[in-house]
Amino acid sequence: MSNETLVSVENLGVRFAVKRGGGWGKASYLYAVDDVSFEIKRGETLAIVGESGSGKTTTALAVARLVEAYQGKVDLDGTDFLSLDPEELRLARAKMQFIFQDPYSSLNPRLRAEQIVREPLDSLGTMDEAEKKEIVDRLFAEVGLRPEQQRLFPHQFSGGQRQRIGIARALATQPDLIICDEAVSALDVAVQAQILNLLRKLQADLNLTYLFISHDLGVVQHMCDSIAVMYMGRVVEHGSRMDLFNNPLHPYTSALLSAVPSVDKARREATKRILIPGDPPDPVNLPAGCRFANRCPVATDICRQQDPALRDVKGGHKVACHLVGEDAVSPL
């Protein structure tokens, strides 16, 4: 595996204007993505985890310029992605593709499978029909669909097969980066295993890079090389798969991991559940200090006063918590 950084995201910020309580008051902002930075190496998978509403999807959409970032930089293979003009963007988009959660609604029901897979090539507009047909034929084989299924419409496929069509479509333009947003969450476990195996095989064969969003930590553990944990728009911990799972440092990460029910008896017995009572704070009126302080079992005065910054504590293992020192020991 190369050591080359394919994607580098720096201080990314996305905010949405929200009106509170009507009247003439000026709009306040919900910072859905707040100062987010991470890197993904070519051929690797970065997983983003975090609770619902923490900003995972918005981060991915901003990286792909499907929502507008108000600050920050996205570098894709040396291209400053956020400053491309519309024509440059159209061509560059081919390098970054999405696979969505819902294999039912993300495919146009009026198009045949073959048209769906060909669509990104059509909009790229650089190939003749014969070239496109050759690519589509190859893609169908690669994702495990039969040639005669090219003529069928989405409703004639099962959920897993529809997700294969979505994968074929994402692969069509030979992207460098594929963003999978809850790509297997709607599937039953058996079909999920088929799709996860396919994604890993394609990654190995084509040296693909994935940004993989999932709420299922078992799936994340199986798929990723590194992880970013998000909480209320922030990355609170970022590190390698081994570091995150075997030595979680941020109290929220620990709570998240401890909440996963496990079939492994040894794990159930070794894991003390870390309860985080209550709810996250109002995202429009954020507290001054650490956003996790009202639920954190070890919060101190400094936590309620100062917002902890994400910093490298040990060989690339980054955490945003006042109580984690240079020794990289969990404060719990």
Next chain:
Amino acid sequence: MEPLLKVENLRIELTTRTGVAPVIDNLSFELGAGESISFVGESGCGKSMTALGIMGLLPEKVGRIASGSITFNGEELTTASPKRLRDIRGNDISMIFQEPMTSLNPVYTVGEQIAEVIRAHQGLSRKAAWNQAIELLDAVRIPNAKGRVSDYPFQMSGGQRQRVMIAIALACEPKILIADEPTTALDVTVQAQIFDLLNDMKRQTGASIIMITHDMGAVAEMAERMIVMYAGRKAEEGPVEQTIEHPRHPYTRGLISCVPHIMSTISEERHALTEVPGIVPSLSDFGQNRCLFASRCNMVTQKCLEERPPEKPFANGQKAACWYAEEV
């Protein structure tokens, strides 16, 4: 001793465009007082239908109990009057559903909805019922229960709405709580809170729990006994730990091994997941006299295609409907 709930040779038929199909096909199981069991299996295998059948809530004109019996505390439910079933639903058997938003009424506050159940169940005054609603919200750990009792469902998060549903279920003081994928739409940290809550409730009231889920980890954490459903039939039943440790049905084995679990330590090495090829058969293929798992099974023989496998019991209480259960 008679079990609290006893289901025998239950057959539930659904009428669809393509004909009548047995969505539940000869299902038998028992539930003891204070016991918790889990139903597990892929979508479409009949888990929810089992629950709705017990509750007397099968889809009207579409579903009906064709044969078999369901007895609760010795009373036959399959022939009970609609009024009696309503009574049992209000007092003895409660159900919480996957999507709490659809089961709460959007135009009433959560307090009004909880209080109404309390009044119907315990005949308390309006004021007393309201106060008890606050207590229940507090019991299900809604912060600031006194303030939140006047919230409408849309003002609450998914996890809070599910806790309200549990509060309503608790208001009935049921002997059996059926939870159909109660946490599927929720974050794991919220799921952990809901599981704790259900376990507390079980300890305090001695209620039995039937939890439906597709997550083996949740089964391992929540249940004493598990029932694996496949295509309307019971594939396997057994004590949770032993069944997960040594499944006796190839489908159970597949369900466990196809999922990437988090083990006690994570190692560098990763293998491809074991695949269970194919998908659950469609409803119109249910009910045939053969093993319905055959098309996905790597142990299939001619015999499996010719006759429905009977349930084989094992000494530890496990039972598996597979011709080759001893060899799994």
